[in-house]
Amino acid sequence: MTTIPTARLLPQALGVLTAVYSSAVVLSPRILAKPCKLTRADGSVAPEVATVIRAVGARDVASGLLLATAPYGPARRGAVALRAAADFGDATVFGLTLPGAATRLKVAGFAAAWGVLCAYSGRYAG
Numbered sequence: 001m002t003t004i005p006t007a008r009l010l011p012q013a014l015g016v017l018t019a020v021y022s023s024a025v026v027l028s029p030r031i032l033a034k035p036c037k038l039t040r041a042d043g044s045v046a047p048e049v050a051t052v053i054r055a056v057g058a059r060d061v062a063s064g065l066l067l068a069t070a071p072y073g074p075a076r077r078g079a080v081a082l083r084a085a086a087d088f089g090d091a092t093v094f095g096l097t098l099p100g101a102a103t104r105l106k107v108a109g110f111a112a113a114w115g116v117l118c119a120y121s122g123r124y125a126g
Contacts (some may be wrong), residue, residue, distance in 0.1 A: 011080055011121040015067030022060035029053035037103045059086065073126040080122040087115030
């Protein structure tokens, strides 16, 4: 029986975590809207904001599942690159456009950190 080094599972684990979190965002856009300061005064999410958040969430569910299931080697390296590019893109957009400097820093910083972690996992993708 061949054992897989634990580090080789990092890209898959990040893919699963991305897909799970993003599924929650699709079901409840407020999960992302609230920290982004994109909710209304009463805490609700405007339908047009919810639509865009759900679209981002759907993209991330797909890329997370791809990362979780891509075979070791070129396919997994490609999935890592896609996931990291999406996170760096989110970090850029959030960092430039969200309301308030503190919000931009917090949300963009989280997206960038996740992108760095995903990119780092590429060293174990084959």
